[in-house]
Amino acid sequence: MFKNLSGDEQGSAEANEADKYMAGAEAAFAEKELEGSLIDVQEFDKDWYDLGSPDYHVTDEGLAYSISALIQAFDPYNVGQISQTKFYKLLYILSANLKETGVDIKLPYFWYRHGPVVPYSFLPDGIIELRPMNWSKHQGKWVVLRKRLFPKVVAVKKETIDDAVASLREKYNGAKTAKIVSDVYVTAPHNFQRDYKEFIKHIDNKIKYRDIICSVQDLRVREDINRLEKAVNLFDESQFPQIYDDLLQWKTIAKYCINELATIDPIFASRLSHVYWDNLFCMFLKVKNFQNLPERLIAKWQRDLPTTQDKYERHFQGIESQFYSSIYHPAASLNKDICNAYCECLRSLFK
Amino acid sequence: MLNFIDTNVLVGYCFEAHNYNDQCQILEKMTNLWLSEKVLIEWNRKERIIQRELDNKILRHSQDIRRKFPDMIEIDHRERLIGIADIKVRPFFQRLYLEIVIYPILRDDLCNMIDNISLSMQSGKSLRLSKLMSLCQKHNRVNKYPSKESALAACVHNGDGDRGIILDAHDLVLDPILNAQNDDLQFWTFDGGISSTCKDKILSNLKIKDVIDLKHYLPITPPSH
Numbered sequence: 001m002f003k004n005l006s007g008d009e010q011g012s013a014e015a016n017e018a019d020k021y022m023a024g025a026e027a028a029f030a031e032k033e034l035e036g037s038l039i040d041v042q043e044f045d046k047d048w049y050d051l052g053s054p055d056y057h058v059t060d061e062g063l064a065y066s067i068s069a070l071i072q073a074f075d076p077y078n079v080g081q082i083s084q085t086k087f088y089k090l091l092y093i094l095s096a097n098l099k100e101t102g103v104d105i106k107l108p109y110f111w112y113r114h115g116p117v118v119p120y121s122f123l124p125d126g127i128i129e130l131r132p133m134n135w136s137k138h139q140g141k142w143v144v145l146r147k148r149l150f151p152k153v154v155a156v157k158k159e160t161i162d163d164a165v166a167s168l169r170e171k172y173n174g175a176k177t178a179k180i181v182s183d184v185y186v187t188a189p190h191n192f193q194r195d196y197k198e199f200i201k202h203i204d205n206k207i208k209y210r211d212i213i214c215s216v217q218d219l220r221v222r223e224d225i226n227r228l229e230k231a232v233n234l235f236d237e238s239q240f241p242q243i244y245d246d247l248l249q250w251k252t253i254a255k256y257c258i259n260e261l262a263t264i265d266p267i268f269a270s271r272l273s274h275v276y277w278d279n280l281f282c283m284f285l286k287v288k289n290f291q292n293l294p295e296r297l298i299a300k301w302q303r304d305l306p307t308t309q310d311k312y313e314r315h316f317q318g319i320e321s322q323f324y325s326s327i328y329h330p331a332a333s334l335n336k337d338i339c340n341a342y343c344e345c346l347r348s349l350f351k
Numbered sequence: 352m353l354n355f356i357d358t359n360v361l362v363g364y365c366f367e368a369h370n371y372n373d374q375c376q377i378l379e380k381m382t383n384l385w386l387s388e389k390v391l392i393e394w395n396r397k398e399r400i401i402q403r404e405l406d407n408k409i410l411r412h413s414q415d416i417r418r419k420f421p422d423m424i425e426i427d428h429r430e431r432l433i434g435i436a437d438i439k440v441r442p443f444f445q446r447l448y449l450e451i452v453i454y455p456i457l458r459d460d461l462c463n464m465i466d467n468i469s470l471s472m473q474s475g476k477s478l479r480l481s482k483l484m485s486l487c488q489k490h491n492r493v494n495k496y497p498s499k500e501s502a503l504a505a506c507v508h509n510g511d512g513d514r515g516i517i518l519d520a521h522d523l524v525l526d527p528i529l530n531a532q533n534d535d536l537q538f539w540t541f542d543g544g545i546s547s548t549c550k551d552k553i554l555s556n557l558k559i560k561d562v563i564d565l566k567h568y569l570p571i572t573p574p575s576h
Contacts, residue, residue: 233418321481325478338447
């Protein structure tokens with residue numbers, strides 16, 4: 001690829017290629033997160049539908065006012081300039097910023113695979129409506145105000161909300177939704193979430209562009225292993241005691257596969273790197289980090305957890321079986337004494 | 352002849368450490384080998400216990416080292432390393448730290464060594480399970496046999512497990528499609544209660560030709576995996 005270049009020139013060309021790859025990786029990851037954000041909402045809609053979609057709205061006046069103020073700020077003519085995803089992520093940031101100033105607008109939300117999810121159907125009744133959007137498959141619908149009248153709110157609160165909306169507009173007016181989605185993630189409640197995202201961003205892109213990366217540099221899998229180890233080290237077992245052992249089992253196999261990243265089946269690698277997060281961790285996350293949601297919804301999610309865990313175990317067993325049969329190469333030099341010591345411990349369990 | 356295996360035989364075959372693993376090698380020479388959904392459910396339950404009581408404790412220990420120990424592990428750390436290991440896996444770690452590890456060792460290298468041992472041990476079990484599953488056919492029983500079940504209840508106590516599994520074997524013999532040749536069935540187990548105390552009751556009530564305790568077979572040295 002870099003024929004006829006001197007050593008320095010070749011090094012510089014490789015660095016440029018690597019920079020291009022990283023920029024592309026960030027963009028591709030942001031796009032994927034954006035797409036996933038909408039899927040998060042659709043999954044919630046299905047759960048709520050399964051419960052019969054009972055009528056439930058948060059009635060906080062501060063929330064009603066915040067929604068109106070936010071849409072007015074980002075879409076002054078109310079023609080449909082704010083996508084569903086952009087709207088609820090901005091609303092989440094606004095709510096978090098307001099909380100720091102002591103104002104709680106009682107935003108209903110839960111954390112899930114791609115960040116916080118704000119269910120529209122739980123927002124104050126009669127304020128917004130959704131309009132179809134034809135051109136973007138990842139952003140759902142436009143969010144517009146039903147009436148361009150501001151709901152009433154006490155003056156002090158109004159001033160605080162107006163200030164918070166103004167600073168949000170200053171920061172994000174014209175910003176792409178993907179940037180907002182990624183910025184929201186900085187406020188994730190658990191350190192593990194942020195570090196896992198950092199890990200998966202690189203893994204996804206290395207799997208996707210493996211051949212291109214390999215042609216200009218090595219895959220630098222040590223960095224990925226370090227990211228994985230760092231994320232797992234930050235996992236707070238006391239917050240998620242039921243799924244800590246699953247994490248360690250997943251990590252041990254994931255780490256081995258990262259070492260084989262140059263040759264591993266990319267479909268398998270992708271399934272493995274997402275399986276714990278998508279199918280287990282985030283199911284526990286949503287019942288742990290939520291606010292202002294109806295009790296019956298949380299009760300349903302909690303009821304579903306044992307089934308979720310069983311399903312995950314079966315799913316993971318399938319992955320393990322594929323791993324051991326086609327990826328793992330047994331270590332030839334494994335010490336016989338240590339095998340015997342393991343077997344002695346095992347034998348006590350057969351009694 | 353149909354050969355139907357009990358869960359304990361599946362366990363004996365898959366875990367090399369099992370006392371009768373060598374006897375289980377005979378399964379590889381058998382034809383018409385069967386198990387049932389109930390056998391696999393029992394297997395999963397047993398495997399989960401082993402995972403929880405042994406493998407998870409080993410992985411937790413490795414993670415504890417990553418969190419609590421310095422980058423370089425010195426010989427002086429040995430007692431502390433053994434001390435933080437769960438009692439159930441302490442003999443394993445004692446052997447590792449006292450006889451195998453060469454100090455000083457990088458923390459990452461030590462943790463990788465432990466993770467690799469764990470993978471290696473799991474690998475053997477997983478490969479043997481895959482192999483056995485490729486040799487076995489699975490029977491799903493839909494018929495219920497309340498009178499047969501109550502006839503066995505006084506002897507074969509575990510209704511969901513042992514009794515259900517024996518009835519699965521009985522049902523297989525009667526299945527006109529799966530057993531079109533009207534073959535007899537041998538039930539293979541390590542459960543002495545079933546193969547001796549309850550044997551007469553099973554043979555007189557069910558369409559099972561024989562209940563065989565695999566313990567009494569001569570061991571066959573398995574090929575190295």
